Amino acid sequence: MDGDRVEIDGGIMEGGGQILRVSTALSCLLGLPLRVRRIRAGRSQPGLRPQHLSGLEIIRDLCEGKLEGGEIGSTEINFTPGKINGGTHVADTKTAGSVCLLMQVAMPCVLFAASPSELRLKGGTNAEMAPQIDYTVMVFKPIVEKFNFTFNCDIKKRGYYPQGGGEVVVQMSPVKELSPINLTERGTVTKIYGRAFVAGALPIKLAKDMSAAAVRCIRKEIRDLYINIQPVREPDDRAFGTGSGIIIVAETSTGCLLAGSSLGKRGKNADKVGIEAAEILLRNLKHGGTVDDSLQDQLIIFMALAKGVSRVKSGPITLHTQTAIHFAEQLTKAKFTVTKSEEEDPSKDTYIIECQGMGMINPNL
Numbered sequence: 001m002d003g004d005r006v007e008i009d010g011g012i013m014e015g016g017g018q019i020l021r022v023s024t025a026l027s028c029l030l031g032l033p034l035r036v037r038r039i040r041a042g043r044s045q046p047g048l049r050p051q052h053l054s055g056l057e058i059i060r061d062l063c064e065g066k067l068e069g070g071e072i073g074s075t076e077i078n079f080t081p082g083k084i085n086g087g088t089h090v091a092d093t094k095t096a097g098s099v100c101l102l103m104q105v106a107m108p109c110v111l112f113a114a115s116p117s118e119l120r121l122k123g124g125t126n127a128e129m130a131p132q133i134d135y136t137v138m139v140f141k142p143i144v145e146k147f148n149f150t151f152n153c154d155i156k157k158r159g160y161y162p163q164g165g166g167e168v169v170v171q172m173s174p175v176k177e178l179s180p181i182n183l184t185e186r187g188t189v190t191k192i193y194g195r196a197f198v199a200g201a202l203p204i205k206l207a208k209d210m211s212a213a214a215v216r217c218i219r220k221e222i223r224d225l226y227i228n229i230q231p232v233r234e235p236d237d238r239a240f241g242t243g244s245g246i247i248i249v250a251e252t253s254t255g256c257l258l259a260g261s262s263l264g265k266r267g268k269n270a271d272k273v274g275i276e277a278a279e280i281l282l283r284n285l286k287h288g289g290t291v292d293d294s295l296q297d298q299l300i301i302f303m304a305l306a307k308g309v310s311r312v313k314s315g316p317i318t319l320h321t322q323t324a325i326h327f328a329e330q331l332t333k334a335k336f337t338v339t340k341s342e343e344e345d346p347s348k349d350t351y352i353i354e355c356q357g358m359g360m361i362n363p364n365l
Helices: 017-030 050-062 099-110 133-147 204-219 270-286 293-305 319-331
Strands: 006-009 034-037 066-068 077-080 087-092 117-123 151-159 166-172 189-199 227-233 243-252 257-263 309-314 335-340 351-356
Touching: 006 017, 006 319, 017 034, 017 050, 017 099, 017 293, 017 319, 050 066, 050 077, 050 087, 050 099, 050 117, 087 099, 099 117, 099 133, 099 151, 099 166, 099 293, 133 151, 133 243, 133 257, 133 293, 189 204, 189 270, 204 227, 204 243, 204 270, 243 270, 257 270, 293 309, 293 319, 293 335, 293 351, 319 335
Parallel strands: 006 034, 087 117, 189 227
Antiparallel strands: 034 077, 066 077, 117 166, 151 166, 189 243, 243 257, 309 351, 335 351
16 A cells, blocks of 8 residues: 555456456445556556556546556556546447457446446457457346346447447446345256357358357257357448357356357358357356356456355356456455355366455445
């Protein structure tokens, strides 16, 4: 601490943009002035990239805060939060930086605003190294709403690497407090569905090939379920640039949603894209947890803010999740424990993430 600034080392553990997202969101919520040093020290291009800067700027604007060191390439920032306001806020990465990561940083904050919010997020909707917008809508949204809030996500335009150009509008109303969640019963897989998409200059045949390859791959392990992966060509007026990819979701009898996804890129065979997504899904189904490895770390901040004890059964704990837990504990009074799940067959790598949440109360409601 320097005076009353919380010092965050952005180079430890996962060492990436996630440390920035978790710590600035919590700084904003808790009214804690923050200094983050060694930003993204673990990355090949350290410091702020356009997407991280856009995330910081939307948080600054949400709470009329002060941001020092907010330039591309900066490895240290000081952030002083103010009061969280609702209303309309725009963040534009001007690149293919992920709109989903902008949503990750802003969403916990606007839940505790004084009035409803509309976030207009511009950039890449289906970007590497980030959840695809389809994942956010099909998996993240229904599960995170179990914390007792809802949001609307309208995909105005899809945008792909390298230009971005996508836009998503998120609307949500504030809540008094978040309820804890209990996701410990996996149940059995009841259906598998998804979408394989192409946009821009690519033919629909690529989407059909991705879908067919994914179905063949899943069929080797799961024989008796109908698998519905729709090949889609995104309408030209709803997509900017050229892109392709696939997301496959497995739904279980207890309402769990686990997914696998992959993006096409130049020189990558369509079959390979489909098989990659199918293999990720099958791997997530094997461990017996109730969440996949993409959702695991995204739930941590909500568990920390909720009132009461949340429990989530997961597969192996990712470094992203360990990092989110570390910074959530450093900044809030939440307490996490991770234990090997006992009731599973011992060969399965299954864990229970338990959190005694801090019980954040919205002071504006």
